[in-house]
Amino acid sequence: MAEPPRVAMIDYGSGNLRSVEKALQKAGALVVRCDTPQALAGCAAVVLPGVGSFGDCARSLEARGLTAPLRAWLAAGRPYLGICLGYQILFEASDESPDSAGLGHWRGRVVRFPAQPGLKVPHMGWNSLQWRAGEPLFAGAPDPACVYFVHSYFPVPADAGLVTATSRHGVEFAAAARDGRVHGMQFHPEKSQATGLRMLENFVRECAS
Helix, strand or coil, rough: CCCCEEEEECCCCCCCCHHHHHHHHHHCCCCEEEEEEHHCCCCCCCCCCCCEEEEHHHHHHHHHCCCHHHHHHHCCCCCCCEEHHHHCCCCECCCCCCCCCCCCCCCEEECCCCCCCCCCCCCCCEEEEECCCCCHHHHHCCCCEEEEEECCCEEEECCCHHHHEEEEEEEEEEEEECCCCCEEECHHHHHHHHHHHHHHHHHHHHHHH
């Protein structure tokens, strides 16, 4: 039997990583918690979960010496999955933390939901997801799918062709994006029950290929 792929789960000192770790293990990955560049060695993929602010994440990655290695990983097109803030940090900047730079792998900015009467921010709870046909991470998922969100900000990619799924909360927004084997999801697959687990299984399968 083939060894499960080693997946580096980035630990930048914020948030509860256990639920993401358990979901990835259930999806078939061997999860390695990573808070140093050296821990990336021998890993087939990177998962960056996200809880906290854009600026705190950017500063923590830099303090741990992970910013440059992650940029090199992304530039090489190696498998990466960013969840929530781990998706947002792929972009250049965020209105949440104007003085902090993201990883800059994709051009674009992260913006806050516009104020609208009756619109609750943060966007929290289950919402429908419309995804682009043929996307590898969504294979076998229902279309539209129902997934779990917790966020006040969302990315606006400069290249609309990156967007693989959309959702609506007052406005339509880019709920997921992909460039090759680099993926980002604004929702939480680890909280999205069978649908989210299917997406993580697809990612782990991609890592192993």
